[in-house]
Amino acid sequence: MYDLHVHIIGHDKRIRDYSPNVDTYVLQAEMLGLKALGFVDHYPYRLKNVKKIKEKVEYYKKNADIPVWYGAEIYLPSNTRIPKYFDYSLGHVRAGYNLEEAFKMANQKNIDAIAHPCAYGARCSYARLEQYKNLGICLEISEKGLIYLPQWLYEKAVALGIPLPLGSDAHSPDEMGFPEVVERGLKWTPLEEIPFVEESGWL
Numbered sequence: 001m002y003d004l005h006v007h008i009i010g011h012d013k014r015i016r017d018y019s020p021n022v023d024t025y026v027l028q029a030e031m032l033g034l035k036a037l038g039f040v041d042h043y044p045y046r047l048k049n050v051k052k053i054k055e056k057v058e059y060y061k062k063n064a065d066i067p068v069w070y071g072a073e074i075y076l077p078s079n080t081r082i083p084k085y086f087d088y089s090l091g092h093v094r095a096g097y098n099l100e101e102a103f104k105m106a107n108q109k110n111i112d113a114i115a116h117p118c119a120y121g122a123r124c125s126y127a128r129l130e131q132y133k134n135l136g137i138c139l140e141i142s143e144k145g146l147i148y149l150p151q152w153l154y155e156k157a158v159a160l161g162i163p164l165p166l167g168s169d170a171h172s173p174d175e176m177g178f179p180e181v182v183e184r185g186l187k188w189t190p191l192e193e194i195p196f197v198e199e200s201g202w203l
């Protein structure tokens with residue numbers, strides 16, 4: 001197991017410095033026996049606000065026992081230019097857009113994975129996914145958004161070979177782990193077979 005969708009910046013606006021979260025997440029990931037940990041926050045944000053966070057993440061990228069990556073979660077559609085220093089990107093599809101639009105927008109923005117498919121108002125009628133299967137764009141298996149993932153979509157993705165990476169969408173370290181995914185018996189894509197992990201040679 002691994003987790004490629006962990007938010008450092010939580011929902012509590014009174015907390016100005018979320019960088020101590022990074023330490024707790026890395027400890028928690030090691031305790032849960034995760035094979036890799038990917039941080040994301042909702043980008044765009046002011047870079048000066050995440051200076052300490054970036055320093056911490058850089059430290060763990062070099063020193064943690066497991067691979068640590070720094071990505072971004074981007075709302076789609078988006079006019080944001082995604083900086084090169086992010087290791088990967090997740091697309092959070094805004095309410096009202098359907099799955100085919102999600103794949104097209106993700107492709108345009110070079111987004112690696114569609115986060116929590118069909119959740120939070122994104123539309124999810126039966127989609128012709130065949131035409132998107134070779135783009136290398138993943139569909140996330142989201143612990144937090146799992147109730148929104150239709151079984152037909154999961155099964156179709158498996159049949160078409162669309163990669164299914166794991167992400168908890170935790171906003172605090174105690175929200176990590178995948179009890180619902182395990183309970184539902186879903187099979188996620190092994191870390192080394194995820195296209196953006198494979199291509200970047202991180203392992």
Ligand SMILES: [Zn+2]
Nearest residue numbers: 073092115116
């Ligand atoms: Zn999201």
Ligand SMILES: [Zn+2]
Nearest residue numbers: 005007073169
């Ligand atoms: Zn998220």
